[in-house]
Amino acid sequence: MATDIKMPQLGESVTEGTIAKWLKKPGDPVAKYEPICEVATDKVNAEVPSTIEGTMVEIIAEEGSTVEVGQLICRIEEAGAAPEKAADQPEAKTEEAETPPAAAEEAGETSMKARYSPAVLRLAQENNIDLSKVQGTGKGGRITRKDVLKAIETGAATAAAPTPERAERKAEAAPEPVSPVAKPTIAPVKPAPAAAGITLENGDTEVPVSSVRRTIAQRMVMSKHEAPHAWTMMEADVTGLVALRNRLKDEFKKREGVSLTFMPFFIKAVVDSLKEFPYLNSVWAEDKIILKKRINISIAVATDEALYVPVIHDADEKSILGLAKAVHQLAEKTRAGKLELKDMQGGTFTVNNTGSFGSIASTPIINHPQAAILSFEAIVKRPVVKDNMIAVRDMMNLCLSLDHRILDGLMAGRFLKRVKERLEAYGPDTQI
Amino acid sequence: MPVISYIDAVTQALMEEMKRDPRVFVLGEDVGVRGGVFRATVGLIEEFGEDRVLDTPLTESAIAGVAIGAAAYGMRPVAEMQFADFIMPAVNQIVSEAAKIRYRSNGTWSCPLVIRAPYGGGVHGALYHSQSVEKIFTGVPGLKIVMPSTPYDVKGLLKSAIRDEDPVLFFEHKRCYRLIKGEVPVEDYTVPIGKAEVKREGTDVTVISYGLTLHFALQAAEQLAKEGISVHVLDLRTLIPLDKEAVLEAVAKTGKVLIVHEDNLTGGFGGEVAAVIAEEAFFELDAPIKRLCGPDVPAMPYSPPLEKEFMLNPEKIAKAIRELAEF
Incomplete structure (x- = not known):
């Protein structure tokens, strides 16, 4: 008896995964918990472990196909499950060898269903025909030009002009595979969500939306849609911190092997302030507000393609050195595409170092379902009044977006002020 | 006449x-x-x-x-x-x-x-x-x-x-x-060079040919009509200059094209016709452009069975048309 292996739940918000690579092929022995395939989900790549020991029998979901959680991806014959069968395996094999033609023929009936010829695509587009509703009479269920012409004539399968809303719903429905075999990712599920008045002109380039990009888009929309964002900004004089870092950084690098950036100081200031203001470290849960005990800091790490927010868990238990190493590791993992699910989960507050690319003010979008997000902007030398004199100081803006359902300006302002004070408290000789 | x-x-x-x-x-x-x-x-x-x-x-x-x-x-x-x-x-x-x-x-x-x-x-x-x-x-x-x-x-x-x-x-x-x-009329007439002619109207598969194989194609079309396959047949008549307009028009009739000639496949004129179609009628195509031509062998065999094997005939063409029709 072959055991069905299904797409596992790879994280709470993950609904589908793309089979990136099969590590086992039919006939390969598989040990329990041994990885059988690599799956790329919305945000991370993960390996699917085998649930049993045995032999890979059949791969159902091909590489590149996107499969819903819980869908069959392969079958594994359990070790020792059928010793009798093993004895007459040769016979079974010959039988198998004989059957494929019939099976192939049967499977072939719809194998060409989604292979559209240029003529078919053109006619369908010109006449607004929904090809998924057209019955194919060609080889392998292929929809022929004649089939489309017939559909045009009879008026069947006309697709209603997709409204943006419809397109959205369609996108959501997309992960649902039509057959046990997962749909290939390239399947034209959403032929033209560009319907919302977007027209292509000569020279325009269409870039397909990657699953990461789509997730970012969905999360951003969700956050902006659900959480009423309020925004506030404070200015911090970090002259002392800059001097401290300048004094320590070379030796730090030599001793610890990682660069001493400002990020650990920012995180430390945030973490300590969160302890004073637990509402900043909370989640809105409709009829209640959940104050999180653990302080897990999400840090924004950008790559060329996407923005990731891996998490430093229990950041309040870490020193400046511990934070520096944690930041370094997560950044490395992100850039190498090696983030694991656990690196992505459980964040309670987000710190964003927008200053790293020169920004001096930003209005960040809250990392749903957290209560707030804090951006540290660029440190710039500016003339400021200090002790009634003009002085050149290292100045930095702190930009806080907050979920106004949970927080009001007063508490957020007090929190921000404490972060500011902590950063300003650093002097050239502070011990870290 | x-x-x-x-x-x-x-x-x-x-x-x-x-x-x-x-x-x-x-x-x-x-x-x-x-x-x-x-x-x-x-x-x-x-x-x-x-x-x-x-x-x-x-x-x-x-x-x-x-x-x-x-x-x-x-x-x-x-x-x-x-x-x-x-x-x-x-x-x-x-x-x-x-x-x-x-x-x-x-x-x-x-x-x-x-x-x-x-x-x-x-x-x-x-x-x-x-x-x-x-x-x-x-x-x-x-x-x-x-x-x-x-x-x-x-x-x-x-x-x-x-x-x-x-x-x-x-x-x-x-x-x-x-x-x-x-x-053939008794009185003087001419046929213009560079003009192809539709020899049979059809809706399922377009066959483009010239010379002897054109007649085989027409016979195949006649046979296939009984099977319910409607074949459109274009006689090129002139290869150069090629009547592109007629070719593209014939392609648009069915979206499925079979090019037939006795000259061998590789480098044969069918390749040129196929290229013109691919370049200028891509969005009319409902199937890969197919060629049925003489085999790429050095010469016509003298042995009668081998000559028969070399030569095209209505059956070979009908088979190729049928495959396209089913595609």
């Missing part, structure tokens, strides 16, 4: 054009007293004398060269290559001289020359008497290449070729000579 054979249409056209225009004369091996090995020039020497019907030495380079010189001088020569296979020694004259005279002289000179040549297999002619040679010339700008399939087109196109101001290669399928008969 009288029904005549394909070769009679050749003879009639020559006879009528020689009567019409005293500059027209024929030359070739055995075209005079013998009346041609296929009897295409029969009766001409009696009618016009040996000054206008020249029996030449067995030297194709000379036949072509003399004809080119005469054409340049203002005559209207119709040279015959006894078999298209024998055209090889004349290729230099045809390609380097005839095709280029107009260009080389900046339009001052032209070369109103016709070279007739019987081509093709199916007559137990084996290696030296069965070749299709059109692909050697289709890539040479400056030449017109006419390959009719019916007596009506033979007569009308040969007249057009003789009246044309530029060199025309006029390839006659020798199997058609006495096999294909058709109605």
